[in-house]
Amino acid sequence: MKIDRQNKPLLDQYRKLKWLIFFRALFAAVLLGSAMLMGFHESRALFSQPIVFIEYIAIALLALSLLYAFILPHLFQFVRFGYIQIFIDSLFLTGIIFVTGSFSSIFSFLYLIVIIYAGMILSRSGGMFIAFCCSVQYGVLIALEFQGVIYPVGVKIDFLIRNYNWDYVLYKVFMTLVACFGVSFLSGFLAEQERRAKKDLWAMADQVKRVERLAAIGEMASGLAHEIKNPLASLSGSIQFLREDIPYDPDRDRLMDIILREADRLTALVNDFLMFAKPQPGQIKIVELDVAMKEIINVFTADNRRNKRIHVTKQFFEGIFIEIDPEHFRQVIWNLLLNAAEAIESEGQIDIKISPVDKSHACITISDDGCGMSEETMKSIFDPFFTAKPKGTGLGLSIVQRIITSYNGLIDVQSEPEKGTTFTVKFRRVINSGLFSLSRPG
Ligand code: ADP
Ligand code: MG
Secondary structure (H helix, E strand, O other): OOOOOOOHHHHHHHHHHHHHHHHHHHHHHHHHHHHHHHHHHOOOOOEOOHHHHHHHHHHHHHHHHHHHHHHHHHOOOHHHHHHHHHHHHHHHHHHHHHHOOHHHOOOOOHHHHHHHHHHHHHHHHHHHHHHHHHHHHHHHHHHHHHOOOOOOOOEOHHHOHHHOOHHHHHHHHHHHHHHHHHHHHHHHHHHHHHHHHHHHHHHHHHHHHHHHHHHHHHHHHHHHHHHHHHHHHHHHHHHHHHHHHOOOOHHHHHHHHHHHHHHHHHHHHHHHHHHHHOOOOOOOEEEEHHHHHHHHHHHHHHOHHHHHHEEEEEEEOOOOEEEEOHHHHHHHHHHHHHHHHHHOOOOEEEEEEEEEOOOOEEEEEEEEOOOOOOHHHHHHOOOOOOOOOOOOOOOHHHHHHHHHHHOOOEEEEEEEOOOEEEEEEEEEEEOOOOOOOOOOOO
16 A cells, blocks of 8 residues: 655654664664673673563564554554554563663663654654553552562562561652653643644645646746737727728727727736736836826826826925835826726716825825725625626736835825725935936827
């Protein structure tokens, strides 16, 4: 059976168990080696016959490790398998402690290691469970020894439990239990943190993958948009050409109007999309705000249909300069003006102001007395493709925001339904001698 590589938590469990099996085998090998070495030198300080028991235990542990290594790849219940392994470890450990002197064994600290990796592999509750198992085993072992029910193998007479005071025995057992639970709590806590960090990391990696995929799709879409632009231009060109050539017929003219209008709409959409998906790096120039604004507004109000129903007022503070690509600036102001005009249903007013904020900032406000918007709408207006208009693209404000933030500017909106909307754009000023202004007409 193969483990699903995408299932990261499962894969993580699998890897941990693999390492556990490896380290257990390593420990068993070291135990076996050291026991054999000690047996060889006959320098059996604390234990004599038990050496042979230790060897047996080490060999059994090695065999068990082999067995685990063999069945691990065929399992999916890693957590349960982990519980079983670690519980068996605790039994083995109690065995080792028993044959190396029980109460006087130097190996009781190994309980803590088992509890630590239980916490790491089985989470906090697993660590607690193993701590509980170890405590019970150790307590029972010492109690049985204290009662004289069992007799530890090969302990020198000086080290027998009966040579100690009962309060000392109790104290040692108690401290061992405290250590077990303390360590299990700590390791569980750390493991929990590690698990959370890993989860965040995995989520982030997924997010990066998604973004990469989206970027690839965006790349493709902008390629497609480019390809649409040229045929569209030929289409409107040809229709205009035809219109001049064929004799006037009101019905046909109306149809041609529709074609031209829709072609214009498509072109605008494609341009907006390209602007949004692939913003061109700007050619930054020093722009004098009032001059540039006047030029844009002139073009804007030149449209007769707007001119008749919308009154535009200007209140411009002069001599304010900012650094921006004039084309980007035009795009920002144009989109805001267009939205303002579209918000006004029949007749209304747009007030445009340029004013200094402080020595190093200036702001432009564009207010309309149009339909305004609700709190709910306001939350989404900067999202790409969000639109409340039947024929909107929802890209206007996304482009505006993208441009403004790329110049470290700010955009703010205030709106009240039925009353109107005010957009405020804040730019960083350049302190300019005012000798040259390079604004360009839109
Ligand atoms: P679009 O104009 O294509 O709908 P925009 O990104 O320019 O896309 O605007 C998104 C939405 O924000 C609009 O559909 C509209 O609901 C709202 N909006 C923007 N400007 C104004 C405004 N001046 N008054 C009222 N609503 C506005
Ligand atoms: Mg718009």
